[in-house]
Amino acid sequence: MNENLRIDISRLKRRLDMVNAIGALPGGGVERLSLTNEDKEVRDLLCKWFDELDLELRIDQMGNMTGTWITDSKGPPVAIGSHLDTVGSGGYFDGSLGVVAGLEVLETLKKAGVMPPKPLSIINFTNEEGVRFTPDMMGSFAFAGLGDPNELWKAKAEENHDLSLKNELENIGYLGSDICGQYPLDSYFELHIEQGPVLEREGIDIGVVEKVQGIFWTEYLLKGNANHAGTTPMSMRRDAGYVAARINTFVRDLTKQIGGVQVGTVGITNFFPNLINVVPQDVRLTVDLRNTEKNKLVEAQETLQSFVTKVAHEESINFEFSELVRFDPVDFDKNMIYSITMAANSLGYSSRTMPSGAGHDAQMMASICPTTMIFIPSKDGISHNINEFSSDADIEKGANVLLLAVTNRLGI
């Protein structure tokens, strides 16, 4: 019977609209930074829905919320999850789609009178975005037992360093008592917008995520000399801005040299003193390198580091660097990947396997259970932006693929 079940796109969209009425911005888009009043409000709404669907609510030390459809089985649940927090001036779909699609799948099964052989959990992870508190994906990191809540609780709110994560969990009433890292899962699914342009460009309905790119973030502080732009001969300059520019263009060349899915971005560049007629003395810049293969990522980073050393020496400037982030690539479970491809096929949707270039809670879950993700197209690849958009038709396809794959995993 499971192949005839379909989600109700109207019901799914109603929930999505209710979620995004909270923190709605005047010009469109939404802002629900982690552990703010808006986050409390959307969590309260999720509790209400868990209650209406007769799910067992558990809240852990990090505020991660799990609503479980308890069945006769004593085994670990199949889980569907994502996050309800957003970036500042964020979009309508990032995170919230995954949570409401999970509720929709569960409600579709309930309404069909099915009693699954395994429990089914819907999870809302705390602070996926990492905007108000760093690092990102903090809730799922702790859920998977990868980090100590006692340390993570110390994170300070970006806008006020007197507020800790633990304070703010208490303030909004979501500091739970469940110990993190002690909740086994059968498997984990996450439906998410692609946040990139590939599916739309290729006209493909479903992205089957087989791996998550590793991410290396490095910050460089370049220290040269602030000299007069008119009176200092070129040969006597120690121009930190020029070295920063050399690094920037090298990062582009490096992505060509490594090839494949290697990407590289210089996102931050701050000049000091940043005056029109003064040779830049200091520059802070960041390099974001990503690859799905760890050896290539390490090669890219090492090649970059050698280049920075060489060009800094040539210009007689000093530099310091900090490794801000080192996330190794994550491979998803081959059977889970296969189940998504088969679900898309049987529903008549086109699909392709692809890596995720962004980080997701799923990459943490992959360390504790078979995991994969389903991507749907993002218009123009835009995300973390009020113009983020995915069509109802694409959402419906993605949610039906999720329904079918989860149904299969549940053994219905």
Added chain:
Amino acid sequence: MNENLRIDISRLKRRLDMVNAIGALPGGGVERLSLTNEDKEVRDLLCKWFDELDLELRIDQMGNMTGTWITDSKGPPVAIGSHLDTVGSGGYFDGSLGVVAGLEVLETLKKAGVMPPKPLSIINFTNEEGVRFTPDMMGSFAFAGLGDPNELWKAKAEENHDLSLKNELENIGYLGSDICGQYPLDSYFELHIEQGPVLEREGIDIGVVEKVQGIFWTEYLLKGNANHAGTTPMSMRRDAGYVAARINTFVRDLTKQIGGVQVGTVGITNFFPNLINVVPQDVRLTVDLRNTEKNKLVEAQETLQSFVTKVAHEESINFEFSELVRFDPVDFDKNMIYSITMAANSLGYSSRTMPSGAGHDAQMMASICPTTMIFIPSKDGISHNINEFSSDADIEKGANVLLLAVTNRLGI
């Protein structure tokens, strides 16, 4: 007799110290932004010195102050000038040295009982630095009849756009009645620190300034797309930061290609949104190009513009540009240049001709009378900085060269 006259370095330094007690900064250096209370105070001090030396004070519409030793001659005066305003956190010598050296030369001649065949004027120009009001060199620009005071009066104070230049001239009591552009000069001398490293590096006492570099300032606004640093393939990026970096490294290559005294600087670079994991959407950057030959400067600017067009096209980004400043190179008077070289020679000081890489009031004066400048070494080439330094020995040499050249020009 004139070759036996010498300035009194102690008296000169006393005046320099008195000037720089006004606006002195706790850690050294000085801040006397144009038309502030500090500027009023230093102008009042200059009036007192003009009075003590029995000079005739004239203040023009732009607040330029001229103190003239009236002699029997009815001809136009020989002038020595510079400026008493400074940049923020400025140095001890930039501008103020030229004014107090002028006073010292005049007092030396007076004390020697000389009665020159021509009048001798000391000038303090308004707002040379252009920090609190733009453009820079505004006072000398108007003094030379190159700009209309009615327009220049409208300049707004950087810190408060409700304050105009005219308001502030009135507020500090230095809005004069003399019409600008109607005060003929026999000639103009300016003693200044080099503000660059050349004299110190070459171990030369005196720089004989034969020309002032032309300055072209251009602002570029690059407009690409803000995409996710993980999910956007390299081939689909429109990275304004990368284009900015290409322009920066091209400016360096361009200075090698043009060669000679060509310099080029990217001093300002602002990324937006300036986030570690977002491809830069917009960049504002400035390019400062300088050369003593106009045709080379024009060639450099045109080559740059072609490059920007090409690289913006390759990356599919848009750009706008504004010509912020276009100062053509200025050649100083050959006889005046020769007189400085001869004065240095006869005093036994080493000298070399050189261009000025910075703008100075002298370049405005060059349009109305024979003009030149004398440079003395700047330690480490540092200027516009509290660490600006020139030794007493170098100041004494420079002021004695000024004395001898002015004496010759006066026909004593």
